[in-house]
Amino acid sequence: MRLTIENLKAGYGKVQVLWDVSVTVEPGEFVAVIGANGAGKTTTLRAVSGIVKPTGGRVTLGGTDLARLSPTQIVKHGLGHVPEGRELFGFMTVLENLELGASVRAEAKAKKSETLEHVLTLFPRLAERRAQLAGTLSGGEQQMLAVGRALMSRPQVLLVDEPSLGLSPLLTHTVFGALKEVNREGVGVLLVEQNVLQSLKLASRAYVLENGRVVKQGLAADLLKDPGVREAYLAL
Ligand code: ATP
Numbered sequence: 001m002r003l004t005i006e007n008l009k010a011g012y013g014k015v016q017v018l019w020d021v022s023v024t025v026e027p028g029e030f031v032a033v034i035g036a037n038g039a040g041k042t043t044t045l046r047a048v049s050g051i052v053k054p055t056g057g058r059v060t061l062g063g064t065d066l067a068r069l070s071p072t073q074i075v076k077h078g079l080g081h082v083p084e085g086r087e088l089f090g091f092m093t094v095l096e097n098l099e100l101g102a103s104v105r106a107e108a109k110a111k112k113s114e115t116l117e118h119v120l121t122l123f124p125r126l127a128e129r130r131a132q133l134a135g136t137l138s139g140g141e142q143q144m145l146a147v148g149r150a151l152m153s154r155p156q157v158l159l160v161d162e163p164s165l166g167l168s169p170l171l172t173h174t175v176f177g178a179l180k181e182v183n184r185e186g187v188g189v190l191l192v193e194q195n196v197l198q199s200l201k202l203a204s205r206a207y208v209l210e211n212g213r214v215v216k217q218g219l220a221a222d223l224l225k226d227p228g229v230r231e232a233y234l235a236l
Helices: 041-048 071-076 094-101 106-110 112-122 124-128 139-151 169-184 196-202 220-225 227-233
Strands: 003-012 015-025 030-035 056-061 079-082 157-161 188-193 205-210 213-219
Touching (some): 015 030, 015 041, 015 056, 030 169, 030 196, 041 079, 041 157, 041 188, 071 079, 094 112, 094 139, 112 139, 112 169, 124 139, 157 169, 169 196, 196 220, 205 220, 220 227
Parallel strands (some): 015 213, 079 157, 157 188
Antiparallel strands (some): 003 015, 003 056, 205 213
């Protein structure tokens, strides 16, 4: 399924954050959105998943306009979201958190045990800790759980917000490796990251967001060589 974000405008109350954001994720594509703090990356993902209501523009998933759908209906439609801050249920176990991820979509419920096995293979650490309370996991383990829970809904497009935040290079590598694997299996990924070098290496295409507007886009490999991007985001 293709995700299209066209001329998106959104904000919080009277504060407009997104002025003109257009991003496309082709079926099975891995796309990154990079940009400085406060550029509007998180808000873009929230507007796609229906947590923030857009004030203008259009978001479609597989041709369906998401404007009138609730966040739950958007998940049912095939969108997974790994939110910033993870938003896990700390007093529930790893397994219970994962099972919740499968509770919304009929196709996810039907294939719950199969998907669970797959997620636990992707993240053996979660398998070891399946009975542990989510709130007692390390930051990296929580991030894996947040990705795992989103995968339990068997999404066709996965939004991922800053998965490397607060993680050691080793755990970042594990989480990014899992995203790559999921993408290889056909899931479209829209990754928002401050770790610009890593995300441009993972993605095939990328967009640069500044002050709520897309100011640059292209093949990730080209952006890696772009002098402006290197100076502003890679400190090179
Ligand atoms: P970061 O990398 O720091 O997370 P970002 O690019 O994801 O930044 P957003 O989180 O989308 O940026 O924030 C964009 C702007 O919107 C910021 O100025 C922020 O202060 C503001 N903002 C975010 N969430 C809210 C909110 N709930 N209420 C009011 N303003 C908000």
